[in-house]
Amino acid sequence: MNSLAPAVLSVHDLTRTYDTAAGGLTVLRGVNLDVRPGEIVGLIGPSGSGKSSLLHAAGLLEHPTSGEVRIDGEAVGGLPERARTHIRLARIGFVYQFHHLLPEFDARDNVALPLRIAGHALGAARARAEELLVALGLADRLTHQPSQLSGGERQRVAVARALANRPRLLLADEPTGNLDPATSQTVFEALHDLAKKSGVAALIATHNMELAGHMDRVFALKDGHLEERPAESQAY
Numbered sequence: 001m002n003s004l005a006p007a008v009l010s011v012h013d014l015t016r017t018y019d020t021a022a023g024g025l026t027v028l029r030g031v032n033l034d035v036r037p038g039e040i041v042g043l044i045g046p047s048g049s050g051k052s053s054l055l056h057a058a059g060l061l062e063h064p065t066s067g068e069v070r071i072d073g074e075a076v077g078g079l080p081e082r083a084r085t086h087i088r089l090a091r092i093g094f095v096y097q098f099h100h101l102l103p104e105f106d107a108r109d110n111v112a113l114p115l116r117i118a119g120h121a122l123g124a125a126r127a128r129a130e131e132l133l134v135a136l137g138l139a140d141r142l143t144h145q146p147s148q149l150s151g152g153e154r155q156r157v158a159v160a161r162a163l164a165n166r167p168r169l170l171l172a173d174e175p176t177g178n179l180d181p182a183t184s185q186t187v188f189e190a191l192h193d194l195a196k197k198s199g200v201a202a203l204i205a206t207h208n209m210e211l212a213g214h215m216d217r218v219f220a221l222k223d224g225h226l227e228e229r230p231a232e233s234q235a236y
């Protein structure tokens with residue numbers, strides 16, 4: 001981690017209130033957070049505490065109710081939707097609990113897809129996809145379709161896809177939540193290793209305290225606020 005580098009993700013005094021039939025439901029009540037290049041930050045908290053709400057605001061998928069999100073120092077809240085979409089595609093990678101891979105594409109072409117959308121030629125996109133899949137231990141699974149992969153392999157493909165565009169920011173919402181403990185560990189180690197090598201700033205929501213222990217900093221969402229947890233960081 002480069003603690004002097006400016007934050008890639010900067011969240012300032014963020015609030016989020018949902019309109020529900022029963023009235024306003026406030027889940028984030030003034031959240032502040034900076035994530036710097038090369039840093040892996042964990043986000044923990046019970047179900048319903050607002051982890052996904054924070055990731056959705058940070059990933060420009062939703063607007064917060066108030067407060068500010070900055071990506072590489074740029075305030076993104078007031079930008080037109082087209083500019084927000086461009087930032088999302090070019091600078092942010094997402095990993096979800098479920099892989100969301102396209103079933104008719106093989107592993108390599110799933111990873112190449114964001115590069116194709118960004119305008120890269122097929123050959124270059126596939127070469128980058130292969131490089132990532134090899135780094136994630138999937139050299140002999142390049143042409144397997146998602147249905148021909150194990151759950152852990154699919155998540156590793158999803159990690160490769162998220163990093164394909166060399167994003168500045170990686171957001172992961174329980175990336176191992178659907179896997180058994182041993183597979184979780186393997187997928188997380190692969191993600192951790194690649195995130196560190198690429199220098200991406202990563203914010204990872206997890207229920208898995210064992211994995212959280214390997215992150216650089218860990219914050220718990222409690223009553224709508226972030227509380228930093230004492231570092232027990234164990235490096236891989």
Ligand SMILES: Nc1ncnc2c1ncn2[C@@H]1O[C@H](COP(=O)(O)OP(=O)(O)OP(=O)(O)O)[C@@H](O)[C@H]1O
Pocket residue numbers: 018019020025027045046047048049050051052053054
């Ligand atoms: N679109 C919405 N409309 C109304 N309420 C919502 C909406 N989205 C989320 N919520 C509520 O906001 C709260 C926080 O949800 P969120 O998904 O951010 O929590 P979480 O910490 O990610 O939970 P989990 O660990 O179960 O994924 C929950 O109580 C949820 O029901």
